Amino acid sequence: MISMKNIIKKYDGKTVLNDISVDFPSGKTSVILGPSGSGKSTLLRSLDLLVRPESGSVSFPDLSVNYAEPISKKDSFSLRRKTSMVFQNWNLFPNLTVLDNITAAPITVLKTSKADAEKEARSLLRQVGLEGLEKRYPSQLSGGQQQRISICRALAINPEYILLDEPTSALDPELETQVLKILEKLANEGQSMIIVTHNMEFARLVADKIVFIEDGNKVFDGETKDFFENPTPRIKDFLSGISLEAEN
């Protein structure tokens, strides 16, 4: 389990995360929801030290990091070792082939042998239905293919948690479905995931728990069923807001 406690993050004096405490259980899919600008990405990126909160802590059963104090190289490595991020725009390395994108971190960071890393990468590509694309460059692939490859890249370092920040927001509906199917499969296999998404249907389908954030405050933290079936007035507003947006 990941336990985040009293996370505070400010940008230019403006509080973006206001004393947030939240748990993300292991082996489960947690979904973070909330309006645009509410602080979802900031919270997720704090987990991987892409954002450094002013204070608060994050702990795993065997690792604890206090954001307010200097973080040693070793702790930062251990923290990043436990998580791996999938980005909205996938952020593949354009100068590397598909295969090299996936094997770069295992070879460079984990010192896996090239042969083992490539074997693993091919098996991951097969699982996402993209075998045969090893030698291509990212620019030669569709967004949906690139996002599936970036999921392989994240899985290749065997993190405990995969963090996904709006993984399908930049995709057409058809391509979105390809990616969501893979995430659903990962969820069913018990991969620990934390997903930020605007897709309510998907959230409802895969989430074991929902965290709802608004203006940097945690407004809901509980079961998926409760969130969708007994919404508070504010959540009801949010859900209808989303569906109205979808109709426009």
Place this chain on the structure above:
Amino acid sequence: MWDIIITSLPEMVGAMLQFTIPLAVISFILGLILAVLTALIKFIEPSENKAIRYPYLLLRGIANFYVWLFRSTPLLVQLFIIFFGLPSIGVQLPAFTAAVIGFSLNTGAYASETIRSALLSVPQDQWDAAYTLNFSTRQTLMKIVLPQAVRIALPPLSNSFIGLVKDTSLASSITILEMFQVSQQITAKNYQPLLMYTLAAALYAIVCSLLSWLQHYLEHRTSKYVKGSEA
């Protein structure tokens, strides 16, 4: 006319091979090394560790001063100071060495800005992606950011190199017998300035055209991953 060309050409090509091209190539390589170092010093944020931070900030101050100095003064004046000026404080350099120093420092100052802006143009997203995979800053630079920056910097750096080949003609003013200086000497004997200087121009143009061709080849080689390139 042809016999004038044929008699002066060997001497001019000789000067080109002996001075113009070595001067340009050596100065460009040294300048490029200096440029990469300077660009990295300006690009990489200082560590929070105090023992490294202050020496590093000092180094950065020196880098800034160096780039400012060589970009705000004319190359010819720089060459004069190094070759004619420094002896008054006891630093007497052979003309070729003085020229290499001047051209390298000048090229390095301009190229460092080219490389720094190329590094800056690689999106932050790429750093995020590398960091989430636990790449260190050095690994991210070497494997991800520099290769992308090199491709971006290649056309402006090629420009600098072509510019440098032509600027070597300034070395004639510090007594180096490079190609243009030789053409002046021949002109003094045969009184054919139009012909001789046109010949010199043509030789520069040939070398620079070869370099442009090399640039396109390298651009093609390094762009195989860019959208729209057919390689």
